[in-house]
């Protein structure tokens with residue numbers, strides 16, 4: 165399958181001289197895009213197992229890893245001040261499996277602190293920008309990974325998707341972003357934000373490339389008890405082919421609405437039946453998600469105390485004071501907001517009002533999807549209601565960003581696989597649409613995405629780096 169990726173990548177990773185040039189070129193180009201927080205090609209190569217590298221399905225292919233996924237020896241900041249200076253002593257299972265397939269991790273990419281956000285503006289490190297337009301956000305929270313693939317620095321990248329963080333930046337950067345069925349990719353080594361919602365996901369420039377990556381990285385893992393094999397052999401293109409689309413006014417910006425119509429037309433031209441559906445429970449996806457995600461975050465982030473790892477406040481009168489000061493100094497505004505919100509909804513006497521209600525909505529959403537997938541093979545919906553928005557004041561407020569997550573959150577609440585794919589360029593910026601399928605239809609969903617994508621002119625990415633420059637230069 166490695167012919168899916170230009171062979172020149174392997175030439176680069178197998179020559180120390182080329183590797184050095186590659187690293188220098190990317191480092192120079194990335195001074196304004198700021199996709200990477202750390203670039204260490206030498207370290208990545210030394211981690212990749214040479215024997216397997218020769219024969220693995222991803223042999224010699226470099227990749228980037230979001231900085232909330234552990235790679236031994238690399239930094240592990242989660243985009244937060246509280247973990248500044250931390251180096252990971254171990255490697256995440258998904259990365260380890262990619263290493264076995266011969267792939268080479270070359271660096272860690274920027275993110276909204278602990279994955280909380282949709283723009284990368286919540287990173288405590290530096291703001292990544294969109295390679296299509298440097299005055300716009302790359303999306304988030306896996307914005308660094310999306311920018312790195314879109315700019316051509318790496319052929320693929322890992323992100324994490326708790327509520328859309330792989331799919332939304334993929335849509336903003338004109339690439340493919342795949343969120344697998346919950347559990348099919350081990351979360352061991354992914355810094356937990358909201359454990360019941362999140363999964364590691366993958367970003368590429370071509371849909372077909374997702375197959376060998378998912379194949380290599382997925383599967384049950386003894387170190388994550390929620391992990392499982394994706395053994396289903398669903399074929400979404402078999403039988404009566406029906407795609408569901410959302411009825412009514414979805415509140416989309418004109419370019420995204422045009423993209424949605426084009427995608428529906430593409431399915432029609434391929435002979436699929438189109439059924440309009442209403443999914444009333446989706447109106448409650450945003451409050452349900454933010455209640456559950458904040459509740460889980462407040463518990464998961466309790467481990468950052470400055471005692472075992474990460475940064476520690478210099479003000480150390482006593483233990484309690486030290487922990488309080490460390491957390492106050494180390495966490496950013498959005499993270500604090502979510503911890504407070506999470507502890508609030510979990511407070512004794514309040515659980516029934518908020519957390520339990522949110523879980524009930526989650527069940528409704530799940531049931532609505534189960535019903536939907538008896539009538540239709542897949543659901544086609546927008547990834548985000550607008551294109552990449554401007555950085556800073558001209559963009560979206562934190563509240564507006566949360567409301568705009570409404571099309572990506574349902575897949576996480578229901579644990580279903582979903583892919584964002586580019587449908588073209590409007591006013592100089594990419595538009596992305598999303599396909600959701602039943603649980604365990606992952607492989608078939610990727611193949612269907614590849615099939616439908618052929619109806620769209622290939623998006624010419626704003627590649628700033630091309631691997632040939634290194635080997636010919």
Ligand code: GLN
Nearest residue numbers: 279280281326327328329
């Ligand atoms: N924007 C969502 C949030 O802030 C999703 C983030 C994610 O998927 N990590 O929670």
